[in-house]
Amino acid sequence: EVQLVQSGAEVKKPGESLKISCKGSGYSFTSYWIGWVRQMPGKGLEWMGIIYPGDSDTRYSPSFQGQVTISADKSISTAYLQWSSLKASDTAMYYCARRFDRLGELSNPFDPWGQGTLVTVSS
C-alpha cells in the first residue's frame, strides 16, 4: 500500500525554526514527485512547492519562494518542509502528497496524501 506518513503536530514561538517530515512507503520513493500544500485554519488549499527525490529538483510556488525550503533524503524515503524563522501567519495544517504522473501530461493530480501536520506558531 502506498502511504505517506507525516510527523506530529508542532507548537512553536515566532522566530523559531522548524522542519517537518513526510515519509513515503510502499513504492519507489525516488521515482515520484512529492508536493506540499498549506491549509490555513478554515481556509482552502494552497500549493507550496514540489520536489523530485531522485535528484532533489525542486520547484516553488511564487507565493512561497524564499519563505520555506523543501528538501528530501532519499536514503530514508523522507521529504521535508522547513522554516528558518516562523511567523504567526505560518499557523496552518500542512499536507504532503505524491504526484500521480500520467505520461505526457503537465497537469497531474496528487494521490495519496499524508495525514497532515498541524503547525501552531504563537508567543
Place this chain on the structure above:
Amino acid sequence: QSVLTQPPSVSGAPGQRVTISCTGSSSNIGAGYDVHWYQQLPGTAPKLLIYGNSNRPSGVPDRFSGSKSGTSASLAISGLQAEDEADYYCQSYDSSLSGYVFGTGTKVTVL
C-alpha cells in the same frame, strides 16, 4: 491566491443532483490543462475524487462525475448522500505561475 473560482457552497436534499463549477482562465483550464477534483471530509486530508477531468480512481462511486469545457470544469454528484457532506476542491496547472493551482473550495451540505 486562488486562480480557480468555485461557489462557496451548494446544497441539496438526499437523492438530488448537485453540481460544482470551477472557473479558470486562458493560462490554466483554458490552456487545455486537465482538472482534478478532491473531497475533504471534516478533519481529514483531501482525497482524490476525479482526475484528468472525468476519470474516477478505483473505489470512487460512479455517483461522482466530472467534465470540462473551455475555461471551466464541473463536478456533479448524483444521488446525494449524507456522507457526501464535505469540502470539494478543483486543481489544475497554471502556465503563468509555472505551478499547480487549487480552486477556492466548495462546501456541500446535505439538507
